[in-house]
Amino acid sequence: MIDENEFVRLLENEFEDVEEGSLKPDSSYREIPNFSSMYALIIIAFIDNEFDVLLTGEDLRSTETIADLYAIIQKKLNK
Amino acid sequence: MGCKIKHITYHLASEVISNEDLSFEFPEFTAQRIYKNGGIKKRYRTIESVIGSDLAYNAATRLFEETELQRDDVEFILFCTEGLDYIAPMTACLLQDRLGLRQDIGALDLPSGCSGFTNAVGMAKAIIESGQSTNVLLLFGDTPGLVSHPKDFVLRSLFSDAGAAVWVVKSKENKIGKVVYGVDGSGVKHLFVDQSCLRNPPNEAWFEKNKEVGGMPRGQMKMDGLGVFRFSLKKVPVLVDNILKKNDLQIDDIDLFVFHQASKIILKSIQRKLKISDKKMAYYIEENGNTVSVSIPLALKEAEKEGRISKGSKVLIAGFGIGFSWSGTVLFY
Numbered sequence: 001m002i003d004e005n006e007f008v009r010l011l012e013n014e015f016e017d018v019e020e021g022s023l024k025p026d027s028s029y030r031e032i033p034n035f036s037s038m039y040a041l042i043i044i045a046f047i048d049n050e051f052d053v054l055l056t057g058e059d060l061r062s063t064e065t066i067a068d069l070y071a072i073i074q075k076k077l078n079k
Numbered sequence: 080m081g082c083k084i085k086h087i088t089y090h091l092a093s094e095v096i097s098n099e100d101l102s103f104e105f106p107e108f109t110a111q112r113i114y115k116n117g118g119i120k121k122r123y124r125t126i127e128s129v130i131g132s133d134l135a136y137n138a139a140t141r142l143f144e145e146t147e148l149q150r151d152d153v154e155f156i157l158f159c160t161e162g163l164d165y166i167a168p169m170t171a172c173l174l175q176d177r178l179g180l181r182q183d184i185g186a187l188d189l190p191s192g193c194s195g196f197t198n199a200v201g202m203a204k205a206i207i208e209s210g211q212s213t214n215v216l217l218l219f220g221d222t223p224g225l226v227s228h229p230k231d232f233v234l235r236s237l238f239s240d241a242g243a244a245v246w247v248v249k250s251k252e253n254k255i256g257k258v259v260y261g262v263d264g265s266g267v268k269h270l271f272v273d274q275s276c277l278r279n280p281p282n283e284a285w286f287e288k289n290k291e292v293g294g295m296p297r298g299q300m301k302m303d304g305l306g307v308f309r310f311s312l313k314k315v316p317v318l319v320d321n322i323l324k325k326n327d328l329q330i331d332d333i334d335l336f337v338f339h340q341a342s343k344i345i346l347k348s349i350q351r352k353l354k355i356s357d358k359k360m361a362y363y364i365e366e367n368g369n370t371v372s373v374s375i376p377l378a379l380k381e382a383e384k385e386g387r388i389s390k391g392s393k394v395l396i397a398g399f400g401i402g403f404s405w406s407g408t409v410l411f412y
Contacts, residue, residue, distance in 0.1 A: 038116045042344065044309065045308075045347075054309055
């Protein structure tokens with residue numbers, strides 16, 4: 001699996017409004033400029049495509065930062 | 080013996096809703112943001128007195144004008160809608176009379192939503208290949224706008240009201256591939272029309288709750304967007320794989336993928352997952368919104384007009400959504 005920093009970089013690429021290098025592992029993904037429910041879908045699709053892990057609404061509700069997302073993917077992949 | 084789709088017509092509802100119109104009603108969203116989020120420029124809404132069977136009737140009338148099909152040639156009609164005229168009788172009966180069709184024909188309703196077109200094509204194929212009919216007229220009419228709460232931005236910005244008519248005819252060469260079906264009724268909670276029928280009819284409390292918006296007497300569509308999105312990501316790639324396997328085809332054999340135009344984000348995510356090139360992917364949601372059972376015939380018609388479908392083309396069609404329900408096949412041109 002790619003490392004956490006690579007994950008942040010790839011996630012950044014998913015959003016047009018996000019400048020490269022502006023997100024960090026401890027950034028709250030809900031604070032991405034113009035974050036909306038559409039962005040949540042973009043995150044789910046990105047993770048599904050990249051890791052074959054389909055996050056649930058509950059997974060999103062239980063996470064805050066990008067590092068949390070990374071951790072939940074790792075947990076699901078190790079199951 | 081086989082069958083083929085001979086002609087498609089569609090009819091969009093009369094009222095055009097632009098992003099500027101929506102932004103006026105929902106000032107928290109600019110027109111630009113609405114477009115950026117949903118990828119839709121305009122959608123169509125019917126007026127209260129015009130429902131699904133009216134939109135289907137208009138499309139069918141035009142089909143008779145545009146083709147050599149005579150009313151007396153029609154031996155079976157299937158009417159697909161989620162907005163029937165009455166619980167009983169079947170709306171297909173009303174359409175037989177209204178369209179002036181013969182009385183010795185089959186007429187059935189198919190309340191099927193977003194997988195309606197592919198389900199109906201599968202049924203038409205079965206009717207023709209079993210020798211029951213030569214000409215089947217598929218009619219579609221969906222009016223999600225009539226069951227969307229006026230304050231529900233997501234539904235109001237996504238859905239359109241529209242009708243379609245599709246002529247399926249017996250042919251020497253078979254042009255409609257083997258059909259794959261699927262259903263998961265546990266998905267009902269993610270997309271349904273609440274307080275709409277015998278199980279849970281609208282009551283006094285419901286009318287009181289919705290009195291400022293006319294009472295929502297036809298019920299209210301409720302959508303868990305995340306649930307529908309997850310379903311689409313999980314099931315549609317498997318559906319495509321099963322359609323290809325059942326028809327002995329590889330993904331590269333397909334010239335155009337025409338999915339139900341659910342939403343731009345769903346289509347983009349499926350395209351990415353299946354690694355489909357832009358050239359082979361049909362997007363007709365920008366100018367039309369999600370027209371439910373009409374979205375695939377509308378896309379096929381537009382793709383034909385644009386020359387993206389021609390003789391020899393293999394077109395994979397896949398419908399999916401409310402139910403959950405999904406189906407699809409390959410059309411050989």
